Amino acid sequence: MGRYTGLFAFGLLLAASVVYSLLPADGPAERSTPIASSTETAPPRSPEQRQPAKGTDTPEAPQGSGFDFYVLALSWSPTFCDGEAAGRNREQCGAGKDFGWVVHGLWPQNETGWPENCPTPEGSRVPERIGRTVIDIMPSMGLIGHQWRKHGSCSGLGMTDYFKLVRQAHDTIRLPTELSNVDIESRTSPQAVEAAFIRSNPGLTRSAVAVTCDRERVDEVRICLDRSLGFRACPEVDSRSCRRSEITIPPTR
Template identity: 30%
Template sequence: MRPTLLIQSRVLGAIVGAALLLGACEPRLSSPVMTAATEGATCAVPADLQPARPYPIPADEAAPDVPVAFNMLAVSWSPQACRSGKDYPDERYQCAQNQFGLTLHGLWPNGADNKHPRYCAAPGPAIPVATVKKHFCMTPSPSLQQHEWAAHGTCGWDSPEAYFEQAARMWNGLNKPDLEAIPAERLTAGAIRDAFVAANPGLPRDGVFIATTDGWFREARLCYSKTYQPTACPRGLGAPDRERLKLAPTGVSGGAQTAP
C-alpha cells in the first residue's frame, strides 16, 4: 500500500473507532413515544373519533352566579377509570385502543365555599371535531370533553377552543410524575403528593388535593389562583399523607360506563 493511502486508511480507522466508542458511552435515545414518566400516555388519535352529543343542562346542578375564587386542575389516573368504569365514558377509546397513565379530567373554576360555578351558559352545539382530536391525548374521551366544557368551561370562557387551550397550557406546563416508580409498599397519599411537588418546583405541597376511591388512587387536584398561579388549596387536601393507597396498573380495560 502506498504511504499516502496507508495514512488515510489509519486516520479513517481512528475516526470510526472514536465514533463507535462515543456511541457506546452515550445513553441510547428512547423511542419518541410518550410514556408514563413524561406525558402520562402512549397515544394514537382514533381515526373514527367524533364529538359527543350535547346534553340538556341539569337544572339542579346549574350555578351560574357563583363567583370564581380559585381553579383546580384535576389530573386523573386513567387505569383507575378503566378498572372501575367510572369517570370516563369512552372505554373503547381510552382503555382499549390506548394505554394512558395520567390524563386531564378537567379545569374547574371553584367557589370560595362548597358551592361552585357550574353550567354557567348554554353549551351550544357539539364541540368541533378538530378540537376534540386536538385535545384527545390530554382528555381521551369526547363525552368527557363535552361534559367539561358544558359544566365548567362555560363558567369562564367564550368557546370550547378557548377553554381547552387554557387547560392545555396548564397541562403541558405540568411535569407528570412516574407514579408507578413508587414502590407499592410505600404508596401513600403523601408519597403521591410528594411526587407531584418534586416534579414541579413552585407547586406548594398544600396545593395538591388527593382524591381516592375505596383505597385506590383516583386523581390529584392541583390548586391554582384565578390567574393560574399554583396556590394552596383553601378547603383541605383530601386523603391524608399517611393513608395507604393502591395504584391500578396500566393496560387495564373494561368496566361499566358511567358519566363523570
C-alpha cells in the first residue's frame, strides 16, 4: 500500500510541475526587479500581494517592528535528520520520530538582507513553558532557543508574542496533501514543490515562495509574509531558490 501511495503522490507532483509552468508571473519582470535598499521606500504592493494567507478569519497578528517582512521557513525534517546534526537532536530525529514539515524559523527580513542577534531585554533563554507552546511544530528546545536569539530578538516583539506569531504563521499555511506524508523516496523538481504549495494556498504567488535544496534533496520551503501575515513578494528570497532540475524527497520515518 505504501508503494502505491508514494507513486500516486509522485504523479501529483509531476502534474503540479506542468501546472507551475502555466502559472502567470506576478509582474512583467518580477524576478529581475532591482532590490530596494532598506532605507528606500518600497513600492506599493498589488491587492494580490497583500491578500491574507488564509482569509479574513485569521486572528490579528502581534505587530513587530524594525524590519520589512517575515520569512516563514518550513524545513523537511527527513532531510535534516539524514545529516550530521541529527545525532545532536534526538527530540526531532530520535527513534520513532516521523516529522515532515517543521518550522525552522520565522525570520524578520529587509528588502535587502536581514537583522540578526539583536539586543533585547527579554534575555536569550526561552523558558520551557513558552517553548512547549510550539514544540509540536518546532520539535527541539535547542532550535526554539536558537531561533529566538538569532531572529526573534529582532522582531520588536516580546518572547511570548513572538512564539504566538510563529504559531499563527504556521497555521496560515495549508500543506499540500501529496507532500504531507511521503512513504517512499521520490524524485521531483523544485518547481513542482513550489507549485504544490501555490495550489494549496490561494493568494500565494511564485515570487512569494522559494524552495531550497541540500545538494540533491529538498531542504526548505520559504514563504514571505508581511507583518500581518499576508503573502507578499520577496525578490531577494526568491532569487535563492534551488536551481536543480530534479531533487529527491526523502520519506518520513
